[in-house]
Structures are given as C-alpha cells and as structure tokens.
Amino acid sequence: MDIGNTFFGGTSKFQSLSSIGELVSLFLNTAFVLSGLILLFFFIMGGIGMISSAGESDPQKAEQAKKTISSAVLGFVIVFTSYWIVKLISSLLGIDTLIF
Secondary structure, eight states, X not given: OOHHHHHHTTOOTXXXXXSHHHHHHHHHHHHHHHHHHHXXXXXXXXXXXXXXXXXXXXXXXXXXXXXXXXXXXXXHHHHHHHHHHHHXXXXXXXXXXXXX
C-alpha cells in the first residue's frame, strides 16, 4: 500500500519533499501564514468588541476588547520578530529557500 498516494492523492507538497530542510521550510511557511490569519481574526474580533461596547454603559466589555487588541498587537510583534530572526539565521547559514 502506497501511503503517499492513498492519503495525499499523488500530487502533494509532502511527496515532493526530498530532505528534512524542505519539511522545516514547509512547516515554517505554513506556521507564519496561519499565525497571520489568527492575528487578523483577533484584530477583527477586538474591533467588533470595541464597536459593540461603544454604546453600552458596561466598561468591562470595552476593557476586554482593548485587551484583545493589545494581545493581537503583542502577537504581531512576536510573529514579526520571529520571522526576521528566521530570515537572519537562514541568511547567516546560506540557506536561501528556508522561508518564502
């Protein structure tokens, strides 16, 4: 039984991997894209929370929305910094295709 063709349909990125470095590169690219989508989701949810709490007299909803946006900004800084650290390491090691 050929597991690659069975589970990945024959034309998958997993089948074209020839080394562990390519697997790490695929993982890093996927992780950065997913973290960007999660950050976008939290920014949108924080903004919706701020808008919905604007007309109400409950200050806790506004505070929770501020915390959500603050956490999203902190997450953005962490992801942005980690992206550039990975770029720096790949540049120092001479690996051009580590990320994007």
